[in-house]
Amino acid sequence: MWKVYKYTLLDLARNRFALGYALLLLLVSVGLFMLESDNTKALISLTQVVLALVPLLALIFTIIYFYNQYEFTVLLAVQPLRRQSITRAQFLAIGTALLVSFLFGVGFPVVAYAPSPIGWTLLLTGAALTLVFCALGMFIAVGQRDRAKAVGIGLATWVFMVLVYDSLLLWLMFSFSDRPIEPVIVPLAALNPIDLSRILVMLKVDLAALLGYTGAVYQKFFGGAGGMLVSFVALLLWMLLPAWGAVRTFARKDL
């Protein structure tokens, strides 16, 4: 697995999109810190950008890279290698490249301008989201033969998680506001990795009111270390399950 990982990473190190992604994040991060005199406010703005941009670009980049490499992946599958090791290596290499881009583009500015618990939490959740959406991208790409269809599913997944899911939760909460809905809402919020990440940052910022009703409910239930732990375990599952699904699907797939 590490042989494929090493050379895939070498290929990604020169990839223009990965470099452009890092520069875009750097530009946005530095821009926000320079425009906003209060670093905490800049961090909150940066959180919104990271929560929207990082999942989208990680998802789409992973899908497109997988399709660009498809013929070579088939050639690798003809070598004396287990298919599982090929998919794992590719996932780890794409994840590493995107993580490095994220840490370069967001990590350096955060360390320079706002090395605070909020900043560390943002970096941690951003890194987790990178891997989660990389895993989701792999899962989508491996399952679809058609590139355009896979990109479409990726975009729909992103729109659903960024916009639709929160709206559905709000609708649910308002519709059942006369009943004790919180025990249902909390696990439902954990089903969306972007909501989870938002909540993790929110718990550090203590600005629940600005971050939606879902976040407020979550803060009420998981304001302490237990909440953080549950959130990180949920994010870990969000990363591991699609990655496992991608590895399993690719191993059984007719190429």
Added chain:
Amino acid sequence: MDRIAFEGLGKRYHDQWALRGVNARFVEGEVVMVIGPNGSGKTTLIKCLLGLVKATEGAIQVNGALVGNDPLYRAAIGYMPQYAEFPRELTVDQLLRMMNDIRDARSGSTDDRLIKLLGVDALLDKRIITLSGGMRQKVSAVLAFRYRPDILVLDEPTAGLDPVSATKLLDAVVQAKRNGATVLITSHIMEEVQRLGDRVAYLQDGRLRFALPPETITEVTGEPSLALALPKYLAQLPPAHVESL
């Protein structure tokens, strides 16, 4: 010993059989030209051998061992696909080193003659993204032959190659055959099929109609070339005729 044995091989996609009841044995030092109309099952047959698709029924043996889930049997196979794609930002040299690492090839154990013969030595420092389709095909040919495989599977190997390189590649096939390799080639170029093939395996509608020496086909039909003989020979066969090979 048979190098490759297909035993009642069949592959079904959804409710459509792409390959059905293929029985064939190929021995060492044999060049088999796999031909047939589009959608006849050539690619599926090759993919079954390479482990890219899982057969619905039947079995495949390579070097006497049943092909299962263990990928190590593929160390005996060199494959040249019809369209070669590699990681675009790697140099050719890095790609060759990557394959060496994957194959656990020791220095000096590889057959590097094609690198010089096809002019790939001049491309070593170039990134894949800068190579033309033909250049990539040359790199692909090098990778297929480099590890002295027992079995070579070449899918339309001369498509996209210039005439001189195509001739050199076909000479390399002849050399590999002399060294004992079993070579499976798909091709639509009848001159190539006649020149190289010890046997012509003809697939139609997912069934292997025959696997005969080209001379047999030309002799039976009285035609001088395989291109003219093949349609005549096919016309003589009963519709459901399937040779037992």
